[in-house]
Amino acid sequence: MNDVAAAAGVALKTVSRVVNNEPGVNAVTAGRVQEAIERLGYRRNDSARILRRGRTASIGLVIEDVADAFYSSLSRAVEDAALHHGYLLFTGSSREDAARERDLVLAFCARRVDGLIIVPAGSDHGYLAPEFEAGIKAVFADRPAGAGCEADTVLCDNAGGARAGTAHLIAHGHRRIAFLGDSPGIFTAAERLRGYRQGLAAAGLPYDEGLVVMGPPDPARMRADLTRLLTASDPPTALLTGNGRTTVETLRALASLTDAADAGAAGGLALVGFDDFELADLLGITVVAQDPARLGRTAADLLFMRLSGDERPTSRIEIATRLVPRGSGERPPLPRRDRTAG
Amino acid sequence: MNDVAAAAGVALKTVSRVVNNEPGVNAVTAGRVQEAIERLGYRRNDSARILRRGRTASIGLVIEDVADAFYSSLSRAVEDAALHHGYLLFTGSSREDAARERDLVLAFCARRVDGLIIVPAGSDHGYLAPEFEAGIKAVFADRPAGAGCEADTVLCDNAGGARAGTAHLIAHGHRRIAFLGDSPGIFTAAERLRGYRQGLAAAGLPYDEGLVVMGPPDPARMRADLTRLLTASDPPTALLTGNGRTTVETLRALASLTDAADAGAAGGLALVGFDDFELADLLGITVVAQDPARLGRTAADLLFMRLSGDERPTSRIEIATRLVPRGSGERPPLPRRDRTAG
DNA sequence: ACGGCCTTAGACAACGTTGTCAGTTCCATG
DNA sequence: CATGGAACTGACAACGTTGTCTAAGGCCGT
Structure with a gap:
């Protein structure tokens, strides 16, 4: 700016005025300054400006x-x-x-x-x-x-959304609904668990700790947990997943289980995911959209x-959530199979 | 910093030294300064620092x-x-x-x-x-x-990736491959089109402008273009889509066409997408991964x-691309149907 | 012709740091 | 005890802006 002032033959402050479009500069002078600015390729230093202006x-x-x-x-x-x-x-x-x-x-x-x-x-x-x-x-x-x-x-509205998702599954006949959430230390995960419990309670269903799995969405861990859930003596007929990553990893795990020998109930499971995600529409996944x-x-x-x-x-x-039915959450519970015969 | 210096009874520069962990400050003095810093809740102003240091x-x-x-x-x-x-x-x-x-x-x-x-x-x-x-x-x-x-x-390696994708489809028997790209003004879109043409040329296949559609991935536009492509007299048996958004919108459009009356060849179309995307694995979409x-x-x-x-x-x-076969790109061409009878 | 106002322009300090250099203290050494 | 040097501390300028204040000149009304 100093250089520009020198080049244009004006004072520092005048250049400042021109640069900031402040009034009170003669058009001719401003033109001369402008010309010098362009000739020198001058650009204002915002660091200094920030320091000065606060x-x-x-x-x-x-x-x-x-x-x-x-x-x-x-x-x-x-x-x-x-x-x-x-x-x-x-x-x-x-x-x-x-x-x-x-x-x-x-x-x-x-x-x-x-x-x-x-x-x-x-x-x-x-x-x-x-x-x-x-x-x-x-x-x-x-x-x-x-x-x-x-x-x-x-x-x-984490709790409200989870409650709505749970109620949705219950309305479609499910009584054993598993909740797969992120680490319980995360606020949203805890809130959604709370909503899930409220949803169960509202329908008079018992809260079964065995149906709740929480932790970071690590594929291997989730696959193991899902296998355990689904091969239990009284497996869930529906899943509520606690966030986008969890939903996606659950889908992956379910797909790999369906391929595998111990597929069990994986095929007909109902699923509601908390948080919408790209392509959920094509996959027909019902979600609680944030x-x-x-x-x-x-x-x-x-x-x-x-x-x-x-x-x-x-x-x-x-901020309110919105339940978007797309098929996976509207499946009725599969009739319970005798797993010992499988 | 001035306040800290005053509070600690030292010079400005000494505070600066302490703040920046510069050597040459007596431990006792440093302690006094540190104490003042904490008492006053002082935080260095990086704007000034930046101005000074450049x-x-x-x-x-x-x-x-x-x-x-x-x-x-x-x-x-x-x-x-x-x-x-x-x-x-x-x-x-x-x-x-x-x-x-x-x-x-x-x-x-x-x-x-x-x-x-x-x-x-x-x-x-x-x-x-x-x-x-x-x-x-x-x-x-x-x-x-x-x-x-x-x-x-x-x-x-846009051209190389598109070439590889095209070659992949050709290797699986396709002769009429459509290219759905983003606006031709975008460098990557143009490069991928170039790779597609190279792929065709390498196999001695003709370049048919009627099989190329380019433009921003707007759902309505894409649906119309796809319908036109697939109801043409000599429709493509495979698609190469030019980026993630285009692939996804193509899938959506195809799904909606399959539902509709004029489904035509949409069902058995082979598809290779340029750019990988979340859940492409679950959907079985072959991609050229960036x-x-x-x-x-x-x-x-x-x-x-x-x-x-x-x-x-x-x-x-x-940066090299990598072709990831997942099913959609390995489908053979559907035997051509006489559309006038449909 | 003169005073006052408006327009335009510039001088100067300040924003909060840090680099440079100079000063002070203190200890070890000759 | 004098001297050199190391360790520590401080004064000061400068980074590139902008806000404030003052000055010069032209124009207007009286």
Whole structure:
């Protein structure tokens, strides 16, 4: 900018005015400055601008994994909102690691992002206190913040969705419904388990721990668990899977079991998956659909309202789920076979 | 930092040394400073640091759409590499819009990112010249830069993959193979068309323009085009689809056609899809698999080599594709039916 | 002709760091 | 005891902007 000023024979401040389209510069002078800018290929240094002005016009987004369809949809919604407000977006994946989440968030804060949208992996967000003190705004998405951290939160109606999925299966005649969820430490997984239990209770069905399997969606582990479930003395006739990855891995496991000798009840199992996924329509999989784009958009809207000075008490928004019947969830229970004869 | 210095009764510079773990500070002093830092909740301002040091330890990634599985895999690989090198990542989606790509890139440059990884949407990258002049490093991924822009480039072997897919179908007896590609203006789409033609030529088969349909994967348009293709007098017995989205929409269209009255040859069509996708295994879809993670990793590696001073001439790397047979591509041609009798 | 206002332009400090250099203290050594 | 050097600490400028304040000149009304 100094060079431009020298080249155009004006003061630094005049160049600044031209660059920022500030009024009060004579058209002729502005033209001369413009010409110098182009001749020198000058581009404003936003780092200095940020330092001087105190606002960075950027926000940070911490999700669990960009490569996951749910989070990449969310990501895109946030990105659109950011662009729309003229903000730039830092992105990082926590990979379900609380320390990594913390490092990312603090790195973003060190860059003085104006706001954060966080899908928390950890359950302790005390580390944010000094940042809040310093005026950073944060919105939690998909999962609530850990205790002692007051912030806006946007969630899916996890329990409600799981309850609806369970009720749907029950309405189609199922009495033994297994729940396959992600690690119970994950908020959404726990909530969906809760909804499943509510669904059973509402229909007067007993809760059987033997029908519940939880853990990260590792193919080998899931295949083993499914085999165990289906070869038990009183196997389930329906499955409720707890998230997209789990649903997909369940389908893979079921396919491999159907091929194998110990196929058992795998063939006619009813299935409802929590979270929609690409091609579920073609595969005829009934799902409880979330709306990750809406989740992201809502979180971003909240954040930008805060950034524009909104000081209302923090809110907690739940986004409704929608049951999409596609066939797999409407299958009636298979008549029980005597497995000892198989 | 000033406040911390005052609180600890030391000079600014000493605090700086402590914060940056520089040697030459007495343990006792360091302790006092540390204590003040914690008491005041001080966090270093990286904006100022960046301004002073000239390096931002951040890179910008411009892709086509985060919500697309191919790009989100690529994204994740880049993110991992960035994190590994201690860099932060700006992300933005161009949405296949050259102007948006340009705006994003320039915004990143204004923030003085150290490097860029770009999946170009536009074909003119003259706007980058001043940035290169200023020392920015850029790597193009998935598609080459427009004319007059010398930079490292990492591509898939698009033509080779399409050639292999075509050869695969020919090897299974097909003679009339349709190609369904994305808009011909997109580099990868054009390259894949080229590979398809090479594949035909290598087998001595004629190139029939009537068997080629290109355009953005819009469901309605694709359904109409497929219907037209399959109800023609001499319909194809096999399809080669040009990317993930196209494959998926083709499957949807085929499913809907099979339901409909004018099903025609849709049922027994062989299909090879360019680009692998989630659940292709369960659906039994033969694909020419790309490796987006490797693409991203390679691009990031190249970039970080440049950032660490590598001055070798720019390179252009092609990543091999891999044909994954899963059933749909191994179906023999259906015996031709006399459509006038149908 | 003069004072006041508006337009345009520039000087200067400040944003919060870090690199450079200089100063102080203290210990070991001659 | 004097001296050299190592270890530690601090003063100051600079990074490239922008906000504030002041100055110069032209125009208007009186």
